[in-house]
Amino acid sequence: MRAVFAVCAAAAVAFLALPVVAIFLRVPPGALVAQLTEPAARDALLVSLKTNAIAQALVLGIGTPAAYVLATNRFRGRSLVLTLVELPLVLPPAVAGIGLLAAFGRLGLLGSSLSTFGISLPFTQTAVTMAVAYVASPLYIRQAIAAFEATDPNLAAASRTLGAGPFRTFFRVVLPLARGGLIAGLALSFARGLGEFGATIMFAGSLQKVTQTLPLAIYAQFNLPEGFNAALAMGGALVVFSIVLLAGLHIGLSWQRSDSNRSVSLFGLSTSS
Amino acid sequence: MKLTALAVLAATHLNVFGAASLAEVLPRFDRTARYQFAGSDQLAFQIGEGAPADLFVAASPKYPQELYAQRRCSKPVTFATNTVVLVVPRANPARIQSVYDLRRDGIRLVVGAKGVPIGDYTRRLLAKLGLTSVLSNVVSEEDDVKLVVAKVALGEADAGFVYRTDVRRVGNRVLRIALPAAAQPTVAYDACVPAASKRQAAARSYLRRLLGPAGRAALRRAGFGVP
Numbered sequence: 001m002r003a004v005f006a007v008c009a010a011a012a013v014a015f016l017a018l019p020v021v022a023i024f025l026r027v028p029p030g031a032l033v034a035q036l037t038e039p040a041a042r043d044a045l046l047v048s049l050k051t052n053a054i055a056q057a058l059v060l061g062i063g064t065p066a067a068y069v070l071a072t073n074r075f076r077g078r079s080l081v082l083t084l085v086e087l088p089l090v091l092p093p094a095v096a097g098i099g100l101l102a103a104f105g106r107l108g109l110l111g112s113s114l115s116t117f118g119i120s121l122p123f124t125q126t127a128v129t130m131a132v133a134y135v136a137s138p139l140y141i142r143q144a145i146a147a148f149e150a151t152d153p154n155l156a157a158a159s160r161t162l163g164a165g166p167f168r169t170f171f172r173v174v175l176p177l178a179r180g181g182l183i184a185g186l187a188l189s190f191a192r193g194l195g196e197f198g199a200t201i202m203f204a205g206s207l208q209k210v211t212q213t214l215p216l217a218i219y220a221q222f223n224l225p226e227g228f229n230a231a232l233a234m235g236g237a238l239v240v241f242s243i244v245l246l247a248g249l250h251i252g253l254s255w256q257r258s259d260s261n262r263s264v265s266l267f268g269l270s271t272s273s
Numbered sequence: 274m275k276l277t278a279l280a281v282l283a284a285t286h287l288n289v290f291g292a293a294s295l296a297e298v299l300p301r302f303d304r305t306a307r308y309q310f311a312g313s314d315q316l317a318f319q320i321g322e323g324a325p326a327d328l329f330v331a332a333s334p335k336y337p338q339e340l341y342a343q344r345r346c347s348k349p350v351t352f353a354t355n356t357v358v359l360v361v362p363r364a365n366p367a368r369i370q371s372v373y374d375l376r377r378d379g380i381r382l383v384v385g386a387k388g389v390p391i392g393d394y395t396r397r398l399l400a401k402l403g404l405t406s407v408l409s410n411v412v413s414e415e416d417d418v419k420l421v422v423a424k425v426a427l428g429e430a431d432a433g434f435v436y437r438t439d440v441r442r443v444g445n446r447v448l449r450i451a452l453p454a455a456a457q458p459t460v461a462y463d464a465c466v467p468a469a470s471k472r473q474a475a476a477r478s479y480l481r482r483l484l485g486p487a488g489r490a491a492l493r494r495a496g497f498g499v500p
Contacts, residue, residue: 106366107428122429123381123412205383205413205424212414223314223416224388 020239027232035233043209044217044234051125051213052193055132059140059189064182067144068170072153082145089138093198096135100203104130127204128211136193140185147181148174180253187249191242214238287475288325290316292332292390292462293417294355294436298495299330302488303479312389312417320467321345327470328479332418332436333390334463346465352483353462354498355436357394359450360425367431372452375407375432382407383421383430386414391421394458395434401456422447436460438496462497 027035035041070082088096104111104121111121121127151174159169175182197215204211206220218234221227287306291299296310306328309316317336320326321343329346331337337349361369367380375382385392392414399405415421418435425433426443432450440449464483466476482488489499 101427101429105427105429201416201420202423206386206415207411207413210412219416220386220388220414222318223312223386227388228318 023232023236023239027229027236031229032233032236035230036237038230040208040212040217040221041230041234041237044212044214045237047125047128047209047211048194048213048215051128051132052190055129055136055193056186056190058129058133059137060186063137063141064144067141068148068174070141071145071148085141086138088135089142093135093196094202096199097131097202100127100131100134100199104203122203123205123207123211125204125211128200128213131199131203132193132196135196135199136189139192140182140189143181143185143188144178147178147185150181151177183252184249187245191245194238194241287327287472287479288470289328289330289479290320290324290326291330292316293419294332294438295330295462296419297442298438298491298497301495302483302491306479314388314390320469323469325469326467327472327476328464328466330462330464330483331390332460332462333393334461335390337463337465340467341465344468346467349463349465350480350484351461351463351500352480352488353492354500355438355460355462355496356457356498357391357398357434357452357460358437358440359432359452360422360435360440360447361432361450362425362428362430363446363448364428365448366428369432369450371450372402372404375404375410378410380407380410381412381429381431382410383413383415383424383433384408384411385418385421385434386416389415389417390460391418391435394460397458398434398452398456401458402453441496461500 024032036045070078070085091099101108101122103109104114104127106112106115106120106122114121121130155177156169156173159173160166164172195215196213197219200206200211200213201216201219206212206216208217212220214234214237218231218238221231221234224230289299289306289308291308291310292313293310296308299306300308309326311319313331313333313336316324316326316329316331317340320329320340329337329340330352331349332355334349334351337346340346341349359369359372359375361367367374367377369375369380374380384395387393387396396405396408399407412430413424415424418439421430421433422435422439422443424430425435426446428446437449440447464480466473466480470476483492492499
């Protein structure tokens with residue numbers, strides 16, 4: 001039985017790793033780096049980094065309190081709200097794109113009132129940021145809710161009885177306790193956001209330097225006669241970035257586990273009880 | 274018994290790789306074949322990488338000719354022609370009356386990307402009109418013609434260049450703006466039989482029918498020109 005399981009494990013790892021390995025075998029590393037300095041690749045990298053940084057800052061800033069509220073309150077229709085929050089995770093990106101257009105497009109639900117103020121979202125970097133936040137934030141919020149739910153409410157209560165206000169309790173007790181889950185959620189959200197394609201191409205279009213993110217540029221290069229190598233190079237860059245992100249996450253989380261006592265002991269409490 | 278019959282049927286199915294702009298007309302012309310529709314460039318790439326195509330029906334002579342030059346498919350034949358048109362949303366928010374209005378600042382123009390047939394034809398047409406400057410009004414370069422059509426039909430873009438045959442499908446949502454005939458690029462549709470196909474005879478017969486009266490009638494009904 002052990003042999004069968006080992007074969008399955010080997011097959012799974014090989015299947016998942018092979019396409020990634022193939023990217024790096026098809027184009028030599030020197031050419032990969034050279035391709036990345038091409039204007040189309042450089043512009044796409046910058047657009048990707050900028051829109052994702054803004055999107056994730058918003059996800060963190062708005063998603064964290066939102067997740068805390070959903071984690072600590074029980075109310076009628078809570079599971080409906082949780083389902084709505086998680087819905088973008090299971091929607092095909094193309095559906096997300098159509099939805100964003102129907103809501104924020106020029107003739108959309110909100111878009112038509114926005115345009116009376118002279119605001120038009122489609123084909124802008126704001127649209128890219130929105131598409132990224134729409135598909136990626138549920139990953140963070142979901143993880144953050146789980147992390148907040150896993151914290152011991154007695155610790156927050158103790159903090160309050162010891163005289164700390166709600167804000168101080170949240171920032172000094174609850175956040176440090178949930179830190180591991182929040183970091184993991186943000187990393188997943190960031191990884192998903194960087195790879196966002198379908199909703200972006202429908203809602204924001206694709207234009208170099210403006211809305212063309214790395215995945216869009218990869219797809220566009222794929223259409224050009226000699227573009228396959230450039231597409232591979234950009235794909236390689238995304239892979240490297242994702243590996244760094246995931247590896248950092250694994251290292252960070254193992255560090256966090258051995259460190260969790262210290263962070264809360266600042267407050268004279270222990271989580272290991 | 275039933276299973277073997279199914280297997281034989283499956284084996285006789287012709288895999289037709291067709292350009293996105295042929296997605297309506299080809300299944301109507303022959304519903305027994307199995308179709309895959311995408312940008313001609315992507316299909317050519319897939320065929321080059323060994324995808325099991327029995328017939329390559331492209332929206333330009335370029336990709337079949339490239340495959341032919343590499344001896345990966347039979348000599349391409351032209352079976353249809355098309356024309357490039359300018360479309361605007363029916364409400365015409367930017368009040369575009371002619372192609373020259375595209376020069377105005379702030380027009381949101383959507384075109385095909387370079388390397389995509391409609392994108393290359395659009396650039397050739399604009400060059401002939403001396404209007405390459407309107408490309409500064411481009412807000413999105415789409416990867417296939419259907420994406421251009423969708424963005425104009427949804428009213429998100431002020432204008433876009435597509436094929437005449439695309440307009441029929443969304444005719445109630447877009448307006449067609451006439452283009453000077455002299456600027457029209459030659460839009461030819463070429464087909465070839467990939468050398469790797471195991472159904473050469475069936476593929477040739479499909480192609481013959483497409484070039485014959487039935488094919489020509491179907492293509493004409495869909496708005497194509499026939500050579």
